[in-house]
Amino acid sequence: xxxxxxxxxxxxxxxxxxxxxxxxxxxxxxxxxxxxxxxxxxxxxxxxxxxxxxxxxxxxxxxxxxxxxxxxxxxxxxxxxxxxxxxxxxxxxxxxxxxxxxxxxxxxxxxxxxxxxxxxxxxxxxxxxxxxxxxxxxxxxxxxxxxxxxxxxxxxxxxxxxxxxxxxxxxxxxxxxxxxxxxxxxxxxxxxxxxxxxxxxxxxxxxxxxxxxxxxxxxxxxxxxxxxxxxxxxxxxxxxxxxxxxxxxxxxxxxxxxxxxxxxxxxxxxxxxxxxxxxxxxxxxxxxxxxxxxxxxxxxxxxxxxxxxx
Amino acid sequence: xxxxxxxxxxxxxxxxxxxxxxxxxxxxxxxxxxxxxxxxxxxxxxxxxxxxxxxxxxxxxxxxxxxxxxxxxxxxxxxxxxxxxxxxxxxxxxxxxxxxxxxxxxxxxxxxxxxxxxxxxxxxxxxxxxxxxxxxxxxxxxxxxxxxxxxxxxxxxxxxxxxxxxxxxxxxxxxxxxxxxxxxxxxxxxxxxxxxxxxxxxxxxxxxxxxxxxxxxxxxxxxxxxxxxxxxxxxxxxxxxxxxxxxx
Numbered sequence: 001x002x003x004x005x006x007x008x009x010x011x012x013x014x015x016x017x018x019x020x021x022x023x024x025x026x027x028x029x030x031x032x033x034x035x036x037x038x039x040x041x042x043x044x045x046x047x048x049x050x051x052x053x054x055x056x057x058x059x060x061x062x063x064x065x066x067x068x069x070x071x072x073x074x075x076x077x078x079x080x081x082x083x084x085x086x087x088x089x090x091x092x093x094x095x096x097x098x099x100x101x102x103x104x105x106x107x108x109x110x111x112x113x114x115x116x117x118x119x120x121x122x123x124x125x126x127x128x129x130x131x132x133x134x135x136x137x138x139x140x141x142x143x144x145x146x147x148x149x150x151x152x153x154x155x156x157x158x159x160x161x162x163x164x165x166x167x168x169x170x171x172x173x174x175x176x177x178x179x180x181x182x183x184x185x186x187x188x189x190x191x192x193x194x195x196x197x198x199x200x201x202x203x204x205x206x207x208x209x210x211x212x213x214x215x216x217x218x219x220x221x222x223x224x225x226x227x228x229x230x231x232x233x234x235x236x237x238x239x240x241x242x243x244x245x246x247x248x249x250x251x252x253x254x255x256x257x258x259x260x261x262x263x264x265x266x267x268x269x270x271x272x273x274x275x276x277x278x279x280x281x282x283x284x285x286x287x288x289x290x291x292x293x294x295x296x297x298x299x300x301x302x303x304x305x306x307x308x309x310x
Numbered sequence: 311x312x313x314x315x316x317x318x319x320x321x322x323x324x325x326x327x328x329x330x331x332x333x334x335x336x337x338x339x340x341x342x343x344x345x346x347x348x349x350x351x352x353x354x355x356x357x358x359x360x361x362x363x364x365x366x367x368x369x370x371x372x373x374x375x376x377x378x379x380x381x382x383x384x385x386x387x388x389x390x391x392x393x394x395x396x397x398x399x400x401x402x403x404x405x406x407x408x409x410x411x412x413x414x415x416x417x418x419x420x421x422x423x424x425x426x427x428x429x430x431x432x433x434x435x436x437x438x439x440x441x442x443x444x445x446x447x448x449x450x451x452x453x454x455x456x457x458x459x460x461x462x463x464x465x466x467x468x469x470x471x472x473x474x475x476x477x478x479x480x481x482x483x484x485x486x487x488x489x490x491x492x493x494x495x496x497x498x499x500x501x502x503x504x505x506x507x508x509x510x511x512x513x514x515x516x517x518x519x520x521x522x523x524x525x526x527x528x529x530x531x532x533x534x535x536x537x538x539x540x541x542x543x544x545x546x547x548x549x550x551x552x553x554x555x556x557x558x
Contacts, residue, residue: 011471070476071439072442072448075443094451094467094468094470095469095470097451098449098451099439100436100439101404101435101437101438101439101440102442102443102449103443104436104440104443105408105439105440105443105444106443108405108522109405109522109523110525111405111436113434113435114433123528127433128336128432128433128530129321129327129336129430129433130430130433132327132532132533133327133329133336133530133533134530134532135527135528135530135531136527136528136529136530137525137527138526138528140524140526141523142523174446174448176447176448176478176479176482177448177449177450177476177477177478177479178477178478179474179475179476180464180474180475180476181474181475182469182472182473182474182475183472183474184471184472185471185472193470221558229488239454239468239473240468240472245430246487246488248470253557254552254557264326271536275552276536276539277548288539290536290539291539292536292539292540293539293540293541293542293548293551293552294540294542295541295542295543295544295545295547295548296541302545305545306545306549309545309549310549310552
């Protein structure tokens with residue numbers, strides 16, 4: 001039977017919401033699912049992980065060196081804990097993408113990135129070419145190391161009580177990498193990656209000042225705010241708001257693309273949105289080819305009107 | 311200080327990807343190819359580090375068939391001093407690539423390994439991290455700012471929650487993200503000069519690498535298409551349509 005280890009991502013004592021989705025992906029493998037929490041003090045996060053439905057056990061690895069998630073420091077520990085597991089899964093976040101290959105190389109196996117469907121222990125679907133093609137792949141013999149494309153999975157519930165077990169790890173940790181700081185972009189709005197509604201603005205907004213029409217509308221409907229690469233590159237909004245192939249890949253219930261033409265790079269980030277609404281003054285904009293509902297016109301008139309009427 | 315920059319030949323980012331109807335893969339024959347855009351950023355960064363006097367020699371490296379020489383010529387036009395072509399006509403997966411690149415790092419005694427955070431064909435986002443892991447050296451992925459100072463580098467990384475800063479000892483692997491720099495436009499004299507720069511050809515065997523067991527692609531299909539939507543004429547119609555769908 002498969003034994004699946006999921007490496008928990010967490011920050012400030014909170015388990016990342018993507019772990020509940022990673023568990024969902026692991027369920028498709030079939031087998032026993034464990035979550036490993038590497039932290040300075042893992043107790044709080046482990047408690048949250050233990051609630052996730054389908055998880056049999058939570059392992060805690062306490063070490064002051066794990067206070068911040070540094071891949072070079074975590075990898076030898078993960079590789080050691082991974083012994084005895086058939087699968088090691090990571091969320092497909094920057095945390096998982098940074099760490100997983102470092103672990104895979106230590107285990108001398110190829111890695112499967114961005115798993116979007118699991119069909120048993122060795123068969124997976126994953127996107128290539130920014131989601132313009134979907135491949136079905138078969139993992140070779142050995143430990144299966146994979147990252148999970150979070151937009152493709154629904155989170156499991158949190159009504160269980162798995163056992164929590166402390167594990168000690170003897171791996172030597174490197175000193176060549178030092179964590180300096182994190183400049184977190186704080187926002188009062190819902191998190192872009194987990195929000196059920198997202199409103200994004202594009203180049204047509206024209207300035208950072210004009211983005212206020214997007215914020216006002218988003219706040220009215222309780223949505224997260226995103227942007228196209230064009231808007232980010234023009235300096236209207238910070239990097240972490242970018243939605244697309246090279247930014248965040250999201251799957252909200254409702255997505256508004258406002259003043260966004262719909263470059264391939266942007267569409268790659270919103271393919272899994274349930275309903276896409278596009279507002280653009282150019283009726284030929286490619287965004288209308290993927291939109292469920294389209295409205296042609298001047299966003300500076302339409303969006304304030306929409307804000308008033310919802 | 312030597313910098314090794316790995317560059318990959320991929321289907322050009324402007325090409326509309328077509329999946330073969332027999333499910334055997336993506337159409338690549340007769341399609342425009344170019345250097346992976348993230349690798350261009352890595353090349354540009356290496357050249358800027360040399361301009362600042364931090365790097366003395368830039369070696370571009372690629373793995374693949376004969377056509378990959380074009381990509382190395384592009385790297386040489388960017389300003390690489392010389393290039394290494396690890397020639398292999400088969401499909402090369404990240405772990406095997408990383409083993410060859412790690413071997414080249416050792417052979418050259420390079421202090422810096424630069425590559426794009428991912429290639430836009432397989433979107434694996436693995437090779438740089440694997441090189442660092444195999445060599446047991448530091449890694450700083452998704453870099454948006456790089457400062458090299460003596461035998462250290464301070465790297466700002468674009469991560470989901472914001473900008474993270476790491477300090478790493480050299481040798482180190484740095485993988486480059488979109489906002490690190492804007493690659494220069496290649497000028498004709500540089501392209502001409504690149505034709506005369508040396509390219510050394512080696513095999514996996516020369517580097518002491520045995521290709522690792524690979525992930526097997528069983529089939530390739532186009533993504534599910536979205537059904538055609540509706541156009542509305544007014545905000546009122548839009549609000550009504552959203553209400554009908556139960557979204558407001």
